[in-house]
Amino acid sequence: QVQLKESGPVLVQASETLSLTCTVSGFSLTNYGVIWVRQPPGKGLEWMGIIWRNGNTDYNSALKSRLSINRDTSKSQVFLKMNSLQTDDTAIYYCTRGFGAWGQGVMVTVSS
């Protein structure tokens, strides 16, 4: 059974760095890519970036300067780091495998 679960702090101060972890089960990160998507409160979905099965990454150009995605295949974990947070980075952050399986999301609030 394919599962993904996001974890990380729910409150981050502005200008600091957000670190989130997506822990997966039921598949190998060397066979599937993992995508990060976020959703500000009451708004739509935004594709943030992907780490492909070969470990390469692609990012939303609007976030590229602040965002990095990495992984530890032995732990079945994918990591998102985004620096210089602002209040408009407040959102639910999801990880997904190919948009067919999603985590429950983690609500991150950026406080000024």
Add this chain to the structure above:
Amino acid sequence: DVVMTQTPPSLSVAIGQSVSISCKSSQSLVASDKNTYLNWLLQSPGRSPKRLIYQVSKLDSGVPDRFSGSGSEKDFTLKISRVEAEDLGVYYCLQGTHLPRTFGGGTKLELK
């Protein structure tokens, strides 16, 4: 970036009614492998998104055949026949052909 334009932004329906949602892309979604990577997702209130349809018209496992997708190139439609209460929420189209992946703005399906 490919812009995905969804209409209408909201729909008020009665149970048992049929509805259609339109999604238009600013570029052709036909990929170099000749496939068209257009997805439809449903986000029920308070839940993670769930993919219903991929590659324009292929239903994900467990999705009722009341849902159908059609279209080509830049013009796509999701049809729901005989709406049920569990179908209420926000529908998103999502293109998976070009990087960055992009979502439509969403169509909120509400009960009349």
